[in-house]
Amino acid sequence: MSTFFQEFKDFAVKGNMIDMAVGIIIGTAFNNVVNTLVKKVVMPPLSLMTDGINFADRKYVLRESPDGTQSISIGYGELIEVLIDFTVIAFTIFIVIKFINKFKNKAEDPKNKEVVTPKNLELLSNIEHLMQEQNKILKERGKNI
Missing domain, CATH: 1.10.1200.120 (Large-conductance mechanosensitive channel, MscL; domain 1)
Incomplete structure (x- = not known):
C-alpha cells in the first residue's frame, strides 16, 4: 500500500x-x-x-x-x-x-547568444560539432592513404 x-x-x-x-x-x-x-x-x-x-x-x-x-x-x-x-x-x-x-x-539555437540554450541542447550541439570535426579528419586521412 x-x-x-x-x-x-x-x-x-x-x-x-x-x-x-x-x-x-x-x-x-x-x-x-x-x-x-x-x-x-x-x-x-x-x-x-x-x-x-x-x-x-x-x-x-x-x-x-x-x-x-x-x-x-x-x-x-x-x-x-x-x-x-x-x-x-x-x-x-x-x-x-x-x-x-x-x-x-x-x-x-546554440549559435544564438541572446537567449540561454538549455544544457542538454548545448551538450548535443557540442557532440555534433565534435563528430563533424572527427568525420572531417577521417575523410582527410582516407584521401592521404
Whole structure:
C-alpha cells in the first residue's frame, strides 16, 4: 500500500499534476476572457451590422406550443456565437503558440547568444560539432592513404 502512495506522491510532485492544475486554472480564466471579448466586444458591432439582431436570441421555431409558453426550436444564434468563440480562441492560441515557438527556436539555437540554450541542447550541439570535426579528419586521412 505504501508503494501506491509513493507512486501518487511522485506523480503529483514531479509536475504532472501541478502542470495540469495550472493549465486548467489558466484555461478557465482564458475562457472567461474570451467569453467577455466575444459577448461585449465582437457581438455588439456584429449586431449593428445585422440591424440590431441579438444572435443569442435567434432561433428557428419548429413548432409552437398551444399555450405559447414553450416551443420547439433550433437555436442557431447560439451556434453562431459559439463558432465566433471558437474562432477567437483558435486564433488567440495560434498567435500565442507562434510567439512561444519563436522564442523556443531562439533558445534551441546554440549559435544564438541572446537567449540561454538549455544544457542538454548545448551538450548535443557540442557532440555534433565534435563528430563533424572527427568525420572531417577521417575523410582527410582516407584521401592521404
